[in-house]
Amino acid sequence: MNANALNLFLFVGLPYVALIVCVVGVLYRYRQRGFTVTSLSSQMLERKSLFWGSVPFHIGIVVVFFGHLLTFLFPRATLAWNSAPVRLIILEVTAFTFGLTVLVGLGALMYRRFTNSRIRAVTTRMDIVLEILLLTQIVFGLWIALGYRWGSSWFAADLSPYLWSLLTLSPETGAVFALPWVIKIHIVGAFLVVLIIPFTRLAHFLVAPLHYIPRPYQQVVWNWDRRAIRDPETEWSRARPRNN
Amino acid sequence: MDVRSQISMVFHLDKCIGCHTCSIACKNIWTDRKGAEYMWWNNVETKPGTGYPGKWENQEIYKGGWVKKGDGIELKGAGKAKGLSNIFHNPHLPSIDDYYEPFTYKYLDLVESPAGDDQPTARPISMITGEPMDIKMGPNWDDDLSGSPDYARNDPNLEKLTPAEREAMFQLERMAFFYLPRICNHCLNPGCVASCPSGAIYKRGEDGIVLIDQSVCRGWRMCVTACPYKKTYYNWSTGKSEKCILCYPRIEAGHAPACMHSCVGRIRYLGVLLYDADQIQSAASADDADVMHRQMGMILDPRDPAVIAAAKANGVADSTIDAAQRSPVYQFVKEWKLALPLHPEFRTLPMLFYVPPLLPVMASVKEVDNSAQAEKMNATAKYWPDSWLYDTTTKAMFGTIDDARFPLQYMANLFSAGDTKEVADRLKKLMAVRLHRRQVTVGDVKPETVAEALADTGLTPQTADDIYYLTSLARFDDRFVIPAAHREQAIEMMEFTGDVKGNTGFGFKSGTAQRGA
Numbered sequence: 001m002n003a004n005a006l007n008l009f010l011f012v013g014l015p016y017v018a019l020i021v022c023v024v025g026v027l028y029r030y031r032q033r034g035f036t037v038t039s040l041s042s043q044m045l046e047r048k049s050l051f052w053g054s055v056p057f058h059i060g061i062v063v064v065f066f067g068h069l070l071t072f073l074f075p076r077a078t079l080a081w082n083s084a085p086v087r088l089i090i091l092e093v094t095a096f097t098f099g100l101t102v103l104v105g106l107g108a109l110m111y112r113r114f115t116n117s118r119i120r121a122v123t124t125r126m127d128i129v130l131e132i133l134l135l136t137q138i139v140f141g142l143w144i145a146l147g148y149r150w151g152s153s154w155f156a157a158d159l160s161p162y163l164w165s166l167l168t169l170s171p172e173t174g175a176v177f178a179l180p181w182v183i184k185i186h187i188v189g190a191f192l193v194v195l196i197i198p199f200t201r202l203a204h205f206l207v208a209p210l211h212y213i214p215r216p217y218q219q220v221v222w223n224w225d226r227r228a229i230r231d232p233e234t235e236w237s238r239a240r241p242r243n244n
Numbered sequence: 245m246d247v248r249s250q251i252s253m254v255f256h257l258d259k260c261i262g263c264h265t266c267s268i269a270c271k272n273i274w275t276d277r278k279g280a281e282y283m284w285w286n287n288v289e290t291k292p293g294t295g296y297p298g299k300w301e302n303q304e305i306y307k308g309g310w311v312k313k314g315d316g317i318e319l320k321g322a323g324k325a326k327g328l329s330n331i332f333h334n335p336h337l338p339s340i341d342d343y344y345e346p347f348t349y350k351y352l353d354l355v356e357s358p359a360g361d362d363q364p365t366a367r368p369i370s371m372i373t374g375e376p377m378d379i380k381m382g383p384n385w386d387d388d389l390s391g392s393p394d395y396a397r398n399d400p401n402l403e404k405l406t407p408a409e410r411e412a413m414f415q416l417e418r419m420a421f422f423y424l425p426r427i428c429n430h431c432l433n434p435g436c437v438a439s440c441p442s443g444a445i446y447k448r449g450e451d452g453i454v455l456i457d458q459s460v461c462r463g464w465r466m467c468v469t470a471c472p473y474k475k476t477y478y479n480w481s482t483g484k485s486e487k488c489i490l491c492y493p494r495i496e497a498g499h500a501p502a503c504m505h506s507c508v509g510r511i512r513y514l515g516v517l518l519y520d521a522d523q524i525q526s527a528a529s530a531d532d533a534d535v536m537h538r539q540m541g542m543i544l545d546p547r548d549p550a551v552i553a554a555a556k557a558n559g560v561a562d563s564t565i566d567a568a569q570r571s572p573v574y575q576f577v578k579e580w581k582l583a584l585p586l587h588p589e590f591r592t593l594p595m596l597f598y599v600p601p602l603l604p605v606m607a608s609v610k611e612v613d614n615s616a617q618a619e620k621m622n623a624t625a626k627y628w629p630d631s632w633l634y635d636t637t638t639k640a641m642f643g644t645i646d647d648a649r650f651p652l653q654y655m656a657n658l659f660s661a662g663d664t665k666e667v668a669d670r671l672k673k674l675m676a677v678r679l680h681r682r683q684v685t686v687g688d689v690k691p692e693t694v695a696e697a698l699a700d701t702g703l704t705p706q707t708a709d710d711i712y713y714l715t716s717l718a719r720f721d722d723r724f725v726i727p728a729a730h731r732e733q734a735i736e737m738m739e740f741t742g743d744v745k746g747n748t749g750f751g752f753k754s755g756t757a758q759r760g761a
Contacts, residue, residue, distance in 0.1 A: 034459035040483035041463050043333065044340050045372065051333045058332040117373045118340075122480060207462050209331075209441030213324055217438035218524075222449035 004177075010188050011162075012171045018195035025198025026206060039204035045118040053112055057105025063098040064141070068155075072163055075156035082153045091152055096145050102138050110135065130200045133192060140186040148183060159187070246521040247544060247555040249564045249727070250432065250452035250595050251490065251514065253504070254576040254583045255425055256715060257601035258674070259511040262423035264288050264384065266503035266512075270427075273502050274489070279481025281346035281371050284383055285488040286503040288425045292399040292413065292654065293386040295424075297342040300474040301587065302400040307336040309435055309472030309590035310528060317529050317591055322439035322470040331441065336469045340480070344381035346371040372480070389421050396421070401657040409651045420650045422601040424658075425511070427503060428475040428488035429586070429594030430454050432519065432542070433528040436487070439470030444485075451516075451727070452595065453490045461485055472590035496729035504724065513714075515571030515725040516564055517595065518544045518555055528591045532661050536588035543578050546571070567727035572714055573597065580711055582670050584659035600655050600667055602674040673701045677715075680708040 030037055043050050071078045082088040110131050113119050145151050158175040165172035176187070197203055270286040289295040303309055307321025319326065321336040349366035357364035370377040386395035402410055413420070430447075434454050437445045444460035445467055447453070456467070456476070463483040467476040476487040491501035499505065504512040519542045527538035544551045546568035555565055568574065576583040576599060583597035652664045660666040676697040683689040698708060714722060
């Protein structure tokens, strides 16, 4: 296989496959296998070292994820922000710090998973695949941040247009093909993460309980509108019951 | 007035013999599964004791239930702000060690071990890891006060007792205890529902049963923290929370829940209460001393024409109103005022009520003359000459309630947020009924004494007989008055019957293959 074909597969074929598998898989899992949409918590089995893993990992990855997302969505705003060196340094240092937080958290979580026999009992193969993939991603991400400065600027300038071109179904791959292999691995890793979302516990980030905020605290569910049943004037079987 | 119906329960603690049959019935039906081995939706605790999970009543540790904040209330350890900010790690979640690590034994080793000099043994192995383990705790490890320095003396309810009262409780010759069977209280202001970020937990409108939708549950485990009774459990294998479902499939079919049906002591009663849902918020937000009274005030008289009219307007079925009028729970809780909720100060408005136990309280603190009883016993009867034991003959008994060897304050901490008068009133009623029946059946109590006791507690001989009947003689149908679930509506709840007409019965979501095709 020549290099161009490989590049085409990794940066045009793979992203589309990943996105389609992810969307179809997540929809299928949510609708048909709703019981499985969760991340199996092991806090009940071990809670002390979980704190030092889960909290830094999650806080870090939320910031890093939204950093990537915002740069992808608003490349011009990012470049404008980065036009002053002080602001560029602030952004890069912040991002790197949270990247390190993820590394520390993930390291603690993986150590816990491999050393605690109770946690091993609730570990699946896909958990390990996911953790190794995420570890690779974060290590390469930190390496890129250190060795290929300044990531936020060239991400906005080169990668954001590439990703947009993928989304608009007219792939512009010139810039990506020319990138160093370290960055290429990071990009391919990202597509792989998207690809395996429906097959791993990662799906839980899609059900973040934001609907809890506007919800009233107490919930009462009626099988039918009971008042309507007793009222001879109304037709009470208009809509399908919500719990079917 | 927003009248709703609630299936509620009364447990008569004087009748509980602590046999755990209820726990086993529940375990066999519902929690004999991987990840659920450690769960006891129904458990029986020895009081005083630390219970299951250890010290569950101590909300400084577990942060369960509601606390007053300004005019309203908020969840102590969960809720929108606290729950979502701790979503990556719940700081107040009990660990499996607070319950116990489930175990079994390698029984096959007894059979398959090669011949040797020593007896083969069945080693205990963990049902989580499958590895050999040392058993440190188990279900009911504190049964009958075993290991009492570790268990009984750590009971959170001893907090308000004086050192002298505590010592009196634990003197060996005066040791007293009773059993506290616990299931989900199916509260009116449930902490678990309020704390669920996913919205998976809900209260059924028709009968008030609190359920967790397993397909919606995402395993955030906030309900485990928010339930002050620790009656939601996290299944570490499925990643979902589970709780007592009050055997709703049995209830819908008109059967009593398994724990109640199997109860050897027949301590359990189940029936409908009508209550005013408009008062939930104000009752739950009342002052500590008032919560219990406000909760009692929410329960409506099912024979009051205004209540019936409001219930009908609200869609409560006639059959449910009829069940409410015959409800043994209403009799115990409201009419006779014999039962109290467990820890009303947690503000969840629990709908499981307890008749406080008289026996450990009334045991004499001074020697009493047993000769009257002794003369009535023949030699073959097992007459125990120890006059320190329970005596049921004399007026002295009635006086001992206030001066009991089992401090009233302890009972009050459990059942009335520390109000000893409420507990004393109920115990005196129980005693008056005993005196009355003693007079009727044995006749060795002076009629004036009985009349005085009944008048003192506001009972008539007729009421006392009713209490006696429902306590001691009641048949199955008296103890369990289960409203019709209206199966016809339950079926229509699952399917439009018209849609599946011509298919093979109800319950198929897609049509079967066409005949002849």
